[in-house]
Amino acid sequence: MIKAIVTGHSAGLGAALTAELLGRGIPVLGLSRRALPPPEGAGVDALQQHALDLSNLPALGDWLAGPVLARFLADARHALLINNAGMLQPVGPCGGQDAAQIAAAVQLNLGAPLLLANAFVAASAHCPERRILHVSSGAARNAYAGWGIYCATKAGLDQHARATALDRLPGLRIASLAPGVIDTPMQAEVRASDPAGFPLQARFAALKAEGQLTPPADAARRLVDHLLGASFGDEPADDLRNRAAQ
Template identity: 55%
Template sequence: MRTKAIVTGHSRGLGAALADELLARGVDVLGLARQGSPELAAAHPLQLRECSLDLGDSAALAAWLAGGALQDWLADAALVLLINNAGTLQPMALLPAQEPAAVGRAIALSVAAPLMLAAALVPASPAAHERRIVHVSSGAARKPYAGWSVYCAGKAALDHHARAVQAEAIPGLRICSLAPGVLDTAMQAEIRAASAERFPQRERFVDLQRSGALVAPEVCAMHLVDYLLDDDFGREAVADLRDLMR
């Protein structure tokens, strides 16, 4: 019986760093993303399984879940880890400039997919002794940003989902919606490239990059996995990794 993890959005940024950290610790990883990671696959050919899946397509995700692939992956798992990392900042714009279809795609990826995977986890792993779910949240779930209304709402939904699931007190299940801090990823570059018209607080994030305040995703991944595997994981349904590191 092994520890097995599911990591969404594992092909780049924090997701890639999390998958790499778990693999380095001997955890088998199932990566779910539209594209695979040749680097991770080459380094961990026996531990990594990849599935090409558009998590923003709820019908495709539902069909994949109904197909039994998740049950097959978790059949021999004693400890199951689900890291809901995939998400998007788009549409990054004030409300009148948001394209409605883009709003729907963003919520499908950032909210529907994590909740669908969480709902599937216990039935798909009947032999597991314990399951742990971490939603990768954001400070934007708890503080409003003009131009990020969809992103803020999506992350807030993950926070409240974790609170509600924790209140259900399901045996063998722990959950935490965890803000990782401000990371040096492509998402931050996307923020800095936005116009002030679409994201009025753009300069704040430009200053964070100039001052060296951004954290490397590999450093964040190390601390996040430390917490995910710790006995205290899930004590709080909503947490900030920066507070836990202090």
């Protein structure tokens, strides 16, 4: 049996990933601050949800110390972890950023995925196959003015995937994958940015105006195809658009 854990599962790409997995008959454990109504056709136990603020690392640590994760994966033969939750703020140059937002972004974008990956590897030790997908960003590999925190935290996910791949743990494949530019609430947040703090605001607004944003359902389908495919993890830090071209 395949089972999946998805963070930030209640909106945007996370909701689309959850729907895609459930549509393929894969039970999902969703971790988010808000709940998601189970999609039509899903079995009563297909979607388990736990309300967690993933930027609160002590609370996440307490939850991971409990029985839920191990219990969910107990009958899995193929286990998946998708670290999707993330935040864009703070946007703006260094020296003018809000300290609380910096701390929250580092904890949500980087701290939570590292804690979850560690707990997942331990809880899935019995599984012949287990895979970790960090949802990364082109900002991990290309610096953008005003996005210092976002770029740094996404780059951290890439390096975690590279280093973990070198551990060569039995049955484990890992990749930090940039999914392309997707039509999600985060993109609306980008378009609403003050150009004084994010000089490329007009470029991202044009992507929406010109219909160049990928629908979440399309991105989710391609991500799950790759996650379940034979080449997943061949390149620990990659871009989904590269994979789609192969």
